[in-house]
Amino acid sequence: MSRKMKSYSTEFKTKIVLEVLAGDKTLNEIASAYNIIPKNIMNWKKIFLENAQMAMEPSKAIKEYKDENLKLQDELDEYAKALGKITIERDWAVGKLKSLDLSNKKALVESKLKTISISRQCELISLNRTNLYYTPIANPVKDAIKDEIVNIFEEIPCYGYLKVHQELQERGHSVCVNTVRTYRQELGLRAVLAVRAPNTSWANIQHPKYSYKLKGVDITRANQVWSTDITYIKIKGGMVYMAAIIDWYSKAILSWKISNTMDTDLVMGVLNDALLLYGKPEIFNTDQGSQYTSYIHTQALKDNGITISMDGKGRATDNICIERFWRSAKVEKIYLNEYERVSTLKSDVKDYIEFYNYRRFHETLEYKKPMNVYCDSLKINNESFTESSENVA
Structure with missing residues (x-):
């Protein structure tokens, strides 16, 4: 059984030391009288004498204590700063490590x-x-799907997991959406996109403006509403301009042109191509840019019995279909490249529009393809068109 160590108060220790210093009794006598080990008394005496000057000069002792305390506090502050910096850096590094696959x-x-x-x-x-200790069992089906996901990424890097899922189904793979998302995360694949600010059109106050005719209109078929717009594309030698016409129902691009000037020749070129190849719409929507309010453009629409509609001033959302197409074309193709020649840009845009019309899944069409929707609508309404890909100047 262990013996509990006895504790003595400071007053008691001081009393015993003073009795020892008085010298009237021997150390053993004092130890025997108080039932204390002589060695303890010797230790108490030593501590008492070493600190005796504190009793004679308490202010000096307090000052030394305060100085030492301030020094220690400064050291603690420096350690705290260093620890805070290390903690921030550690948290950053750990966060990066946790995000790894x-x-x-x-x-x-x-x-x-x-x-x-x-x-x-x-x-x-x-x-x-x-x-660390689990050895995964090879899954040939999973490996095949992953390989196909990589192939799709290399062919169409702008696709997110939803469109990749649609593409996989079209290629004969049976897989759910969540699995596709998981596989892409495991492979470290993300859609490759780029974003820049859109362009705006310049109005001519001398040209007449037309009201917006699409508010509350139910778009139910192809060739019911077309719209157009101009955007700019920066290349190495300067700026070029692209105009396009889109069918609102199917989201199909019916014609497009790229020019080094933003004038009526550009907008009339895409209009004439679209009318020649796809017939005519009931309503044609534009912004209030001077090219679209010009006499030659508005008169061409009137001559074909087409109702003219124009966006409200500063309301790009009134022409949302073409605005969304510009965004898709730029972030999925144009802004991912640096063009030195107009001919190279035209070739890339031609390839993209062929992909957009015939191969790209469109969310608002329930993942159908724009030109398929356009053709199906024409068949239902007993209409036809002359299909051609040579509609670019």
């Missing part, structure tokens, strides 16, 4: 490291330790 996390773990255990390493990078 499974294979990269597993590669970071060092089994022979003695300073940090494997469990702690896994905890720092949010890796379940069982993943």
